[in-house]
Amino acid sequence: MCLFILFSLELGRNNFSGMIPSALSKLSFLQGLSLPENALEGTIPAEIFELKNLAELKLHKNRFGGPIPDLFSKLDKLTYLDLHGNNFQGSIPRSLSFLNRLSVLDLSRNNLTGAIPGNVVNGMKELQILVNFSGNSLSGRIPEELGELEMVQAIDLSSNNLSGSIPVTLGRCKNLLLLDISGNTLTGKIPDKIFSQMYSLLSLNLSRNTLNGTLGEKFTNLKHISILDLSVNNFSGAVPESFTNLFTLKHLNLSFNQFEGPVPTKGLFRTIGLSSLEGNPSLCGTKFLNSCISESHSNSRSRFSKKSILILGVLGTVIVLLLMVLIVVIFRRNARKRDPEGDTVHVDSETQYSVTPSLKRFERKEIESATNFFDEGNVLGISSLSTVYKGRLESETLVAVKKLNLNQFPEESNKSFDRELKTLSHLRHKNLVKILGFAWESGKLKALVLRYMENGNLESVIHDNSTDRSRWTFDERLKVCISVANAMVYLHSGYGDPIVHCDLKPSNILFDEHWEAHVSDFGTARILGVHLDNESGISLLSAFQGTVGYLAPEFAYMRKVTTKADVFSYGVLLMELLTAKRPTGTIEENGFPITLRQLVERALTNGGDGILKILDHDMSLSSKGGEEKLILLLELAISCTCPSPEDRPEMNQVLSMLVKISEGNNGPKTYM
DSSP: OOGGGOOEEEOOSSOOEEOOOGGGGGOTTOOEEEOOSSEEEEOOOGGGGGOTTOOEEEOOSSEEEEEOOGGGGGOTTOSEEEOOSSEEEEOOOGGGGGOTTOSEEEOOSSEEEEOOOHHHHHTTTTOOSEEEOOSSEEEEEOOGGGGGOTTOSEEEOOSSEEEEOOOGGGGGOTTOSEEEOOSSEEEEEOOTTTTTTOTTOOEEEOOSSEEEEOOTTTTTTOTTOOEEEOOSSEEEEOOOGGGGGOTTOOEEEOOSSEEEEEOOOSGGGGSOOGGGTTTOTEEEOSTTSOOSSOOTTTTGGGGSOHHHHHHHHHHHHHHHHHHHHHHHHHHHHHHTTOOTTSSOSSTTOGGGGGGOTTSEEEOHHHHHHHTTTTOGGGEEEEOSSEEEEEEEOTTOOEEEEEEEOTTTSHHHHHHHHHHHHHHHTTOOOTTBOOEEEEEEETTTEEEEEEEOOTTOBHHHHHHOTTSOGGGOOHHHHHHHHHHHHHHHHIIIIISSSOEEOSOOOGGGEEEOTTOOEEEOOOTTOEETTTOOOOOOSOOGGGGOOSOTTTSOHHHHHHOOOOHHHHHHHHHHHHHHHHHOOOTTSOEEETTEEEOHHHHHHHHHHHOTHHHHHHSOTTOOOOSTTHHHHHHHHHHHHHHHTOSSGGGSOOHHHHHHHHHHHHHTOOOOOOOO
């Protein structure tokens, strides 16, 4: 294989040290360079900036130092730049303003100083996913130009030395899901109506500043907010009663401010804890604060003698110790049986795969023979965790062999393999890829043997120009939609505990010899009630499981796994299938960047010609009532991609609507 035509190079999470070899600049076709979580150091070689086709550069969690090079301006095709967790120093270079195709910029957790240049922000108006400058020593004001990032979904400027007031222009960021400006020295009041158009905001963190004033009705429009942290500021006045109407609010922190008066009693305040309200001496009304009616009994504890207090204290300590011992005993007993993911602790023990008696266990030599010793000519697809090979068994049966990468990502590969094996071994549905068996040899091989799909995947159907496009009429695409929906309904409600796929996208939809669609790749799937994620808090882009562009907001930024996350991904897939536009691609209208969902929404508003204008030009609407069916399908896609999971339909409702559209019996357009 000639490395000079290499398109992507991923060497992350090894123990590489030293500097990046300048010889990499000879890979002139390279579009993706990923070297994260190594021990690389020094500066980025100037030769790297000769890679003119580079679209993704991931160098995070290394030991690079010095200033961020001005030469980044030469990489004008970059869409993804992640340098977080290094030792870069100096200011943010103004040359980054030339990277006007960026969707992701992460410079967090370095030693950067100085102000955030407004011209850099202004040059990134198409930035759609994330801007993260947190954990540096940046100073000065928050640039008003941030308000020009109308597409961005997450802004994190936390843990810096930023000062001044919150700019009113931030209110223009209508697509924000996460805003974190905590841990700075911001002053003044929260601007009125700044959050009035942030309808999709899920998480807002203003804590650890010196903001002041009353809250009033500033947050009433945040109908999807789940996390709101206003702690350690100088806010005063009453706790707004309107907080009780924020029905999605799950975590509220008002501690260490100057709030006063009674705490509301409805909504989230029924279960709020002391840690969310402490440090406000003038608050009253809950079971752990002073009564608002009378404080005459506030010193009633003085009636207890010192001896009584001592006895109660000793008894309390003994009870706590006994409970701790009991918890440790129970935990150790359970830990011998299961790990936190529900898998056996000894991942290489012979008993681990006894849960799959219905599957054939292939010997290593059988797999090597089938794939011609994993010959590169048999590669069907590659990801960071696995490589899929075409194989032929001794019985002449064609198979797909998914070989896990045990060296580069041992822990993730083990979890992915175990999860996919256990999930697929119990599933039986015509629209799910069929698993035939597995191969396992301790420390050497983990592979799944799957049914071979002769006609590739939906990704190729949509975007590969060499595909025969003539067969992909609207009716054919609708059949694919129904097949995928059938599979998802089975996963969500036809198996037992609901299974969330977590990575539904075109490349994971495979076609057999009859062009029947099959959902594949369960390496990130979760069985609700069995698998528990051990992540806590918001981990931003570095913790994503799944694929950017298809991730539901609550899953991408808050690790909240429900079946509604798959519904969101399905809606994105619908829009991509009908428009042939990628959700991560650059879409412009009248010179301004918009999301795929906004494109479809506006086309539906304009109707007629507006809808036809955004469609895949190779798609024929030959069927009777095709345009009406198309409109209904696009409306269904919009419903599936609502920012709030509560506003999305269930997959069985989606399937029911698809069947009605297919049969021409559309009925009322109600999904919930």
